[in-house]
Amino acid sequence: MATSDAIVIKNLKKSYGKTSVLKGVSFRVKRGSMVALLGPNGAGKTTTVRALSTLLGYDSGTLTIDGYDVKTQPDEVRSVIGLTGQSAAVDELLTGRENLEMVGLLYRLTSRSARQRADELLHDFDLVDAADRPAKTYSGGMRRRLDLAVSLIATPPVIFLDEPTTGLDPRSRLAMWKIIEKLKSQGTTILLTTQYLEEADQLADRIVVIDHGKVIAEGTAKELKSKIGNDRLELTFDDIATYDAAKKLLVSSLTGDDDKSLTVTIKINDTNADVRQVLSKLSRAKINIASMAIQKPTLDDVFLQLTDKKDS
Amino acid sequence: MATNIEVSKQPAIVSSLRDSWVMILRSSRHILRNTDQLLGTFFQPIMFLVLFTAVYSGAINVGSDDSYTNYLMAGLIVQTLAFGSTTTAIAVANDLQKGIIDRFRSLPMSDIAVLNGHVVSDVLRNMISAVVLIVAGFVIGFRPDASFVDWLLLILLTVLLTLAFSWLSAILGIVSKSVEGVQWLTFVTVFPLTFASSAFVDPETMSSWLRGFAEHQPITHIVDTYRALLIGTPLGDSWWIALLWLVGIIVVAMPVATYVFTRKTSA
Numbered sequence: 001m002a003t004s005d006a007i008v009i010k011n012l013k014k015s016y017g018k019t020s021v022l023k024g025v026s027f028r029v030k031r032g033s034m035v036a037l038l039g040p041n042g043a044g045k046t047t048t049v050r051a052l053s054t055l056l057g058y059d060s061g062t063l064t065i066d067g068y069d070v071k072t073q074p075d076e077v078r079s080v081i082g083l084t085g086q087s088a089a090v091d092e093l094l095t096g097r098e099n100l101e102m103v104g105l106l107y108r109l110t111s112r113s114a115r116q117r118a119d120e121l122l123h124d125f126d127l128v129d130a131a132d133r134p135a136k137t138y139s140g141g142m143r144r145r146l147d148l149a150v151s152l153i154a155t156p157p158v159i160f161l162d163e164p165t166t167g168l169d170p171r172s173r174l175a176m177w178k179i180i181e182k183l184k185s186q187g188t189t190i191l192l193t194t195q196y197l198e199e200a201d202q203l204a205d206r207i208v209v210i211d212h213g214k215v216i217a218e219g220t221a222k223e224l225k226s227k228i229g230n231d232r233l234e235l236t237f238d239d240i241a242t243y244d245a246a247k248k249l250l251v252s253s254l255t256g257d258d259d260k261s262l263t264v265t266i267k268i269n270d271t272n273a274d275v276r277q278v279l280s281k282l283s284r285a286k287i288n289i290a291s292m293a294i295q296k297p298t299l300d301d302v303f304l305q306l307t308d309k310k311d312s
Numbered sequence: 313m314a315t316n317i318e319v320s321k322q323p324a325i326v327s328s329l330r331d332s333w334v335m336i337l338r339s340s341r342h343i344l345r346n347t348d349q350l351l352g353t354f355f356q357p358i359m360f361l362v363l364f365t366a367v368y369s370g371a372i373n374v375g376s377d378d379s380y381t382n383y384l385m386a387g388l389i390v391q392t393l394a395f396g397s398t399t400t401a402i403a404v405a406n407d408l409q410k411g412i413i414d415r416f417r418s419l420p421m422s423d424i425a426v427l428n429g430h431v432v433s434d435v436l437r438n439m440i441s442a443v444v445l446i447v448a449g450f451v452i453g454f455r456p457d458a459s460f461v462d463w464l465l466l467i468l469l470t471v472l473l474t475l476a477f478s479w480l481s482a483i484l485g486i487v488s489k490s491v492e493g494v495q496w497l498t499f500v501t502v503f504p505l506t507f508a509s510s511a512f513v514d515p516e517t518m519s520s521w522l523r524g525f526a527e528h529q530p531i532t533h534i535v536d537t538y539r540a541l542l543i544g545t546p547l548g549d550s551w552w553i554a555l556l557w558l559v560g561i562i563v564v565a566m567p568v569a570t571y572v573f574t575r576k577t578s579a
Contacts, residue, residue, distance in 0.1 A: 053418045057578075078420040089411030093345045094338065105334045106421040108327060113318040134345065150415070155317060 006189035012061035036200035082151030085162030107154035141172030328422035335429025386539035387511025397477030398498035404485030479565035
């Protein structure tokens with residue numbers, strides 16, 4: 001049981017003075033799987049990753065990576081992890097190739113091995129043309145790719161990706177996703193932090209939702225979505241009369257209404273059937289709608305709903 | 313896709329020496345790539361050289377038969393080396409304040425290698441700027457009478473001085489809060505210390521309150537040793553006092569820098 005988990009976090013706590021940042025975080029990552037740690041800014045995602053990657057001391061809890069204890073065996077942990085994202089960086093004055101070779105040597109690779117891996121990664125990450133330019137001349141997307149490549153130089157079995165796509169343009173984000181998916185298909189264990197539900201949904205096997213230093217939900221994207229809420233149908237009307245009439249008509253399935261924008265919200269389980277049913281109801285009652293939109297659950301909804309539930 | 317990687321299995325001491333070597337290469341590349349800074353380290357001393365010889369040489373009485381240019385060179389060299397060593401403070405502060413230190417700390421490497429890299433590469437830069445300065449000195453009339461052995465001793469002294477000052481400035485770089493703060497701090501340390509010494513004028517000519525300090529502070533002894541080796545001024549006790557200071561600084565500053573660095577970066 002224990003050996004099937006590459007990362008085990010038990011009751012991790014960390015506070016700065018009186019401010020408690022992590023209030024007992026626990027979760028596991030199965031070997032060869034990808035878990036997304038999803039949460040808003042300040043939820044404790046980066047703090048968790050920094051504690052796991054030996055960069056930050058923690059007050060209590062047990063962190064194990066590949067069987068090594070983070071607190072008592074930091075060097076062993078460092079030799080099996082790779083870290084990339086907002087808490088890592090590349091050397092701006094060195095070229096892409098020099099960055100790769102330098103970190104390869106510091107992972108204790110032989111010089112030949114470091115050179116070979118650097119070549120491979122430059123090729124895999126589409127950085128061959130820029131290989132011998134200083135990293136400060138790279139675009140944001142290239143720099144992230146180099147950053148990730150650098151952390152893969154010694155092919156560590158466990159990778160931490162700390163918000164790898166935050167601040168990237170859509171095209172660079174897609175390129176990054178492809179790289180991460182390929183990495184996953186090669187059997188690397190990955191812990192990804194992100195504030196984008198879509199990213200977690202797209203990439204991860206399991207999602208751990210964290211807020212205010214606590215895990216508030218955990219499961220596959222599907223499980224979480226069904227727990228969190230469904231798609232919503234929003235109908236907007238031209239005037240207060242039709243709005244009121246529609247409200248009366250749909251009262252049984254209504255989940256929200258807004259007098260100012262003359263909009264009603266209806267929870268839908270099955271997009272086709274439910275929408276058709278609502279529309280036919282309205283047309284039978286000869287109520288015209290001004291506009292209509294189907295809203296997917298957003299990260300905002302996830303948090304609002306999850307924290308609401310906890311408060312009530 | 314990934315080829316098999318080979319990890320070198322070596323005793324811990326060999327691995328950490330290798331880490332330091334990797335970091336020395338890194339810092340040396342920084343020096344050679346950072347062309348603005350490199351030009352600055354060359355041109356500031358040359359500017360001083362021209363200014364001092366053109367502006368002050370007639371007014372300054374150095375109390376010997378030697379030309380002021382000959383007298384000045386030892387002082388300029390020491391000031392240049394001292395300023396050169398402050399780049400360690402800036403480089404260390406830069407590493408700590410940009411994310412790169414986290415990258416290094418997440419690697420199974422020796423943490424101190426980062427400091428070793430900056431300090432040792434300072435020796436390289438200081439050697440280059442000393443050579444540039446001496447060549448420029450030749451052009452405007454500097455005529456040393458150092459023997460081959462004197463030159464070897466000068467090289468040794470330069471290595472020692474750079475190591476001492478660079479370890480000191482490493483401490484500054486570690487404890488500082490910002491890169492700008494470090495630049496300012498090194499400036500207000502090096503300038504008064506070098507001017508209130510025998511670097512540019514004989515302390516005998518200074519006002520009495522300053523003279524006591526200038527005659528006994530380490531920079532004066534270091535400058536006097538350089539001057540004796542370069543142009544054969546009387547050496548006296550200066551050489552062993554200078555040596556004691558430099559070795560003493562290294563012996564104290566190295567472990568202190570290591571300690572504050574480990575404390576600052578450890579989890």
